[in-house]
Amino acid sequence: MRTPHVVVVMGVTGTGKSTIGPLLAARLGVPYAEGDDFHPRANIAKMSAGTPLDDADRWPWLDAIGAWARKRTGLGGVVSCSALKRSYRDRLAATAPGITFLHLTGERSLIEDRMAHRRGHFMPRSLLDSQFATLQPLGADEPGVAVVVSGSPEEITERAAKALDELP
Template sequence: MARIVVMGVSGAGKSTVGEALARRLDVPFVDADDLHPAVNVEKMRAGTPLTDDDRWPWLDVVGAALAEAEPPGIVVACSALRRAYRDRLRTAAPDVAFVALEGDPEVLAERLGARAGHFMPATMLASQLALYESPAADERAVRCAIERPLDEIVTAAIAGLEALEG
């Protein structure tokens, strides 16, 4: 069973890649942004970065969604910016694998500037980049460059995930 989190900072393409990956794997897709409590959304909308105290309950809900997924699995788009956040998700779903979407800050800023209708303002990118910890070698994770076409990112993610399974 595949429990996959597509992770990265705002503007990396978590939802777009996550939806495409879920379609390709024929599993459900969940956007963790939809699992935030209203108070978190309002805080972010106002341009105030979340604290760890804001994130822990949300990460527990995301972890529960991963843990409760039925076979054949699930793909969740979730920032999972720090190792501590990924560890929290692994507590709920020890077999979770991560697809880390990484790219040039200028590309991320450009994408955020072009995005409409999302509660996360582009001004919060700097705080997310400052917080971001790329997955370590001992984490079940695949890194994918965001500058590539969507189909190539999904293909690379699947190949990397298959390699993790050995």
């Protein structure tokens, strides 16, 4: 399997970015970076309080992820990042040309169920509505693929790796 420069594992909260990202990185033999670790403390506090981030909150976070991805250009890597809007993905792509997006997608009921069973995550279920309202799926002209998140993490990772490998 060929390895893209950097894969950005994107999607709304609860789709499994932090689960699939490390599994995909291991499969590809590249480092993984957890996108949540790039958030300033103020962003974490805001989301923990149930307040959605606005674009001004997200720009420094996206720039930090983009800087990590730029350093991995030519080496490969996987990073999780919601990247919900086209403008966010455009900003990442401008910072780190050659990135590829893996959009994890699924039925809202499945995602809500997963969120209900996860422990220790700062993002409350109450923000899922704002995430879906913000989401702009990948455009046909964007480098990437969408993968449905039904099944086990291993099955999802296998589908993702296959879909990425089939990209031109």
